Amino acid sequence: MQSHRRSEIMLAAVLSGAAGFIDAVGFIHLGGYFVSFMSGNSTRGATALAEGNWSGFAMAFGLVAAFLVGVVSAAILRRLVPSRKRMAVLLYVTAALASAVVLFELGIGGWAAPAVMALAMGAENVVFERDGEVSIGLTYMTGTLVKMGQHLASALTGGDRGLWRRYALLWLSLTTGSIVGGFAYLAVDLNALWIAVALLALAVVVNGREFQVTPGARPLNGTG
Template sequence: MLDTRRNIALACSLSALAGYIDGIGFLHLGGLFVSFMSGNSTRMGVSLAEANWLNAANALVLIVLFVAGAAAGSLIVLGRGAYRQTWLLVAEAALLAAAALFHHVGYSASAIAAIVLAMGLENAVFQIEGGAGLGLTYVTGALVKVGQLVATALTGGGRWAWVPNLLLWAALVAGSTCGALAYHWLNLAAVWFAAALALALGVAMAGAGRA
């Protein structure tokens, strides 16, 4: 999937978007994540061990919402309609805009729920029939690929095949840095910028004739 410049650019843009949102969510939730469910799963396990039932329940709710978003995204891209990826990004933009509006009227919990659904949704952008697609809101798999492809390069394989996965990681780090800075400036209202980016990417994909 990271086989063309267009796909690499789109994937890195979406990874940066996810990092931006996760930086905001991490600060707002005091250590929980809105897109990194491995981290939330670990926090849930630790909270259960410490009998901190409220923290464990909060982590579980985030995980369930993320899975629901991923399922909704898959239903969109595996459907038969035209411009499925575009509609998925428009749906993500709508959820992020709704989150910003919820925050504006004082419903922060609803804002977080909309954000987590949007992050789950995003992971279906590169999904193909019968496959899991490309994870965009977490980069553990990308870093594993970097290591594997570096080893391949050292043993005579493609010299630069590892670079796209490293760029995916770097995009998420850059996005999370910007998200943290934006949160200190605007709180959850910073999500408006992410909504605008998701919408712009959806429009760009429609213009490029993507399915």
């Protein structure tokens, strides 16, 4: 994250907040399964298998599979579009999440709508990609907390005093989004997801305006 512009860090914070919001909504609705935290689903699926809970096993690893499909499809999308790759992925994520909400609203979602939510979260992680690798993880914070701790240790021993704040911002954004998402779900049920769709749409608009302001600038991640 050290080489990303301030505007990119702020976009990452917004997207992490949206991910936390969506994951909290999905977690409550699904009774303890995640749409963005696949380490948790892997553990839940494994324990469900050990307990002979086949429906729990299918739910957990179905969400893992959908998340992976989101990552793969978004990565392929980045390779297919000739320019404005980040914008293409943002639009894909927004459209996928909106589709999940519509499925819920029509009452035909079943397992499909949570799977589409997980797909959207997988795709979101490809927004920031550099040389085929994710440069900023948006929906999981374990690695982010490790890096924050490392840079905090560096700051305490005479190193750069500011880098740890970038990682802290991502963690705080996801955590705050989760809190808001939890309360929003309790207030308006799955209609809360429209808030996340609006937030993602705003991210699309802001990203597009930034691109227009500096059309000749070379993106720091080399892919836009």
